[in-house]
Amino acid sequence: MISLAAMTALTASAQRLEVDKETVDCGSVAYDSPVTAVFELRNKGLRKLKIDDVRTSCGCIGVDYPKGEVPGGETFKVRLTYDARQLGRFYKQAAIYSNASDEPVYLTMRGVVLAEVEGYTGNYPFEFGDLRANTNELEFDDVNKGDTPELEIRIRNAGTKTLRPNLMHLPSYLSAAVTPAELRPGHEGRISVTLNSAELHDYGLTQTSVYLANEPGEKVSQDKEIQVSSVLLPGFDGMTDEVRKFAPKMKISADSLLIDFEGKSKKKGSIEITNTGRTALKIRSLQMFTGGLKVTLGKRELEAGESTTLKITAYREQLAKAHGRPRVLMITNDPDRPKVVIKIKTK
Secondary structure (H helix, E strand, O other), rough: OHHHHHHHHHHHOOOOEEEEEOEEEEEEEEEOOOEEEEEEEOOOOOOOEEEEEEEEEOOOEEEEEEOOOOOOOEEEEEEEEOOOOEEEEEEEEEEEEOOOOOOOEEEEEEEEEEOOOOOOOOOOOOOEEEEEEEEEEEEEEOOOOOOOEEEEEEEEEEEOOOOEEEEEEOOOOOEEEEEEEEEEEOEEEEEEEEOOHOOOOOEEEEEEEEEEEEEOOOOOOOHHEEEEEEEOOOOOOOOOOHHHHHOOOEEEOOOOOEEEOOOOOOOEEEEEEOOOOOEEEEEEEEEEEOEEEEEOOOOOOHHHHHHHHEEEEEEEEHHHHHOOOOOOEEEOOOOOOOOOEEEEEEO
């Protein structure tokens, strides 16, 4: 006779099928151009999982899934391919029957089939193996805590075989969705990158590098790098008009700095900062978007009427190799100017 505790243990160790993303949006699809949605699943149980059957909502869907057993804890993929032979919006489902549960797990692919798909009209100047992209950097600017902004990378398969593009080394505050999941030669797609600002802990600039791969599992290398930056602003939503009257106010002598190297390897410039408000101005963060710059600030806190100097040193060789536009960022407690950016121009 099996005890209640033993039965509970057996239930806990039984197969459980977890889906990373139950619905895949395939976007716009050209008529009679099959599109594939890739779903990642995981056997969360301790025992081996076996898919018994996959039933689709119509015969227009092809399915590819593991025919053997999946060990406990391992992930696997199920691919649904729609033939796209009917114009208009589509919503297709597949039911996954396995020994994980008496109930099936449902996967959904959706999108719209058009007679002609209006392609991206811009350029693809950046190379990532056989992939071409319209950018190699993303900037989430002026983000407030709790925002979830989204940016897009347009991609094109310039090779001769079908690719499965993906972004590697995403930090916890970024997520990405690739459409379509499989990109045929000569076809275009997009990668939607979403920022979860609640995962950012510090105000000001946060930077990271992600890597655009042609296939899952590719090695990370410099030529696959996409730089991602975000600027998180402090919030002043609760400030009343009366309190705002006594707030600090930042005044700067210029919001850009032209540095002429005149043949030298480094050159300095300066910006004057004055607090024209009625309470102390605090420069909470002082950061640079690229290498090749060094900054020093006379004072981080200015009383009403006080001034200080921001000194900027530019290094010619380092700036020539910099990824992105050279700028200096300041985060302040001035509710009207919580973010100040100094653009650095060189010649």
